[in-house]
Amino acid sequence: MAEISVPVFFFFLLCLLFFSAISEASKCSVQEFPVVRNISELPQNSYGRGGLAHTTVAGSLLHGLKEVEVWLQTLSPGSGTPIHRHSCEEVFVVLKGSGTVYLAPNSHEKYPGKPQEFSIFANSTFQIPVNDVHQIRNTNEHEDLQVLVVISRPPVKVFIYENWSMPHTASKLKFPYYWDEGCLELEPPPKDEL
Numbered sequence: 001m002a003e004i005s006v007p008v009f010f011f012f013l014l015c016l017l018f019f020s021a022i023s024e025a026s027k028c029s030v031q032e033f034p035v036v037r038n039i040s041e042l043p044q045n046s047y048g049r050g051g052l053a054h055t056t057v058a059g060s061l062l063h064g065l066k067e068v069e070v071w072l073q074t075l076s077p078g079s080g081t082p083i084h085r086h087s088c089e090e091v092f093v094v095l096k097g098s099g100t101v102y103l104a105p106n107s108h109e110k111y112p113g114k115p116q117e118f119s120i121f122a123n124s125t126f127q128i129p130v131n132d133v134h135q136i137r138n139t140n141e142h143e144d145l146q147v148l149v150v151i152s153r154p155p156v157k158v159f160i161y162e163n164w165s166m167p168h169t170a171s172k173l174k175f176p177y178y179w180d181e182g183c184l185e186l187e188p189p190p191k192d193e194l
């Protein structure tokens, strides 16, 4: 009987683990996608958040983008994002409806503090500076709020706050984020940059 030496056995075991991890990691990516995609036909999901409809229009995990990711989100009246921050740039274009953006500039305090409030409206645009704690809410009770969102440095690493007086150090990392779950088992958790 042919004997398999212990190092060779472990080499094969490692290869097996490596390739199963790779296939696991890429199970969300779309291998073949058309150049032009009809946004109405892309998957849309609430990812368990009431009032949210999220579509990844162009993604790092889905479509192989390295520098940016684009989302289309619809928030029903009264709904909103969590209070959160991320170490990437983020640009919003409001396509429909109106609402409020709450922004606590990163003033190097121990916690975000009372945010500034800004009204947003159809055809308005705003950007969130890197690591500033923010929240977007549809504060118009009559109409959906629809936004196109561009982020840099995908996939997004989100730190979530329960309220504006919670210390930065107590914010909870959600990574992979809801729409990236199941795609990212290989990546080590990122370091907090605050």
Ligand SMILES: *[C@@H]1O[C@H](CO)[C@@H](O)[C@H](O)[C@H]1NC(C)=O
Pocket (backbone or CB within 6 Å): 038, 039, 040, 041
């Ligand atoms: C895009 O998809 C929607 C929903 O399926 C459909 O109604 C629409 O006709 C499509 N647009 C084009 C140009 O194919």
Ligand SMILES: *[C@@H]1O[C@H](CO)[C@@H](O)[C@H](O)[C@H]1NC(C)=O
Pocket (backbone or CB within 6 Å): 122, 123
């Ligand atoms: C948004 O603003 C641009 C520039 O003024 C204008 O051409 C466009 O029609 C506006 N869109 C809406 C939906 O108001």
Ligand SMILES: *[C@@H]1O[C@H](CO)[C@@H](O)[C@H](O)[C@H]1NC(C)=O
Pocket (backbone or CB within 6 Å): 162, 163, 164, 165, 166
């Ligand atoms: C904010 O959330 C923290 C963590 O859950 C809690 O301990 C604190 O009491 C909350 N503060 C306010 C003002 O609600």
